[in-house]
Amino acid sequence: KNEVEQSPQNLTAQEGEFITINCSYSVGISALHWLQQHPGGGIVSLFMLSSGKKKHGRLIATINIQEKHSSLHITASHPRDSAVYICAVRNTGNQFYFGTGTSLTVIP
C-alpha cells in the first residue's frame, strides 16, 4: 500500500476551468508539499503545509490533518499550468513519501 495516494492520475481541462487535485496519506506527518514538474523535468515546490490553507496567485492548497487529506486547487486554469503535480509528505521520522503524480493538461 502506498503511503500517499493522489487522484486523479490524469486530468484534462479547458482553459478557465477550476481544477482540484486530491492527496490522501496514511502516515503521521510534519509537513506536506505540493510539487510541480514540467515536461522538461524540473521540479518546483509550490506549497509546504503543516495546517490550514495557503494561497499563491491562482493556486490554493488546503490540508485537513484529522482526515489526512490535502487538496490543490487551480482557479482560472491556463495552458501554462499543464504539468505533473506531485504530493509529498514528510513524516515525523524525517522520511519523505511521494504520490505518483497527477498529469494535468489544460487545453486552450
Added chain:
Amino acid sequence: DSGVTQTPKHLITATGQRVTLRCSPRSGDLSVYWYQQSLDQGLQFLIQYYNGEERAKGNILERFSAQQFPDLHSELNLSSLELGDSALYFCASSFGTREAETQYFGPGTRLLVL
C-alpha cells in the same frame, strides 16, 4: 532558476561502473536532499545532509553513498551500476532542518546505464 546547481546534466555509462553526481545548494542553505525519480518507482527520497552531517536516510541502496563537504556542496556516489539505476537524480536544498521548510530543487542529473 532555483539557485541549486547540479552537474553533470546527463550521464551515460555502463553496468558495473561508478559515477559521482554533484550538487551545489542555494547560497546560505545548509541542508541538501537527494532524490531518485525512475519511471517505475516515481520519486524516492534517498538521503539528507545538514551542515556536513547525515540527517535522514531513505531508500538509499548500499551501493550508493553521499557526503556533504565543508563548503556545503554534496556528492552522490553510485557504484556497481545496474540497468535499474537509470533515473533522474535530483538534489534539493533548504536553509535548515525544520520539518516545515520549503525545498528548492536543482535541474537534475539524467543517468542512463547501458
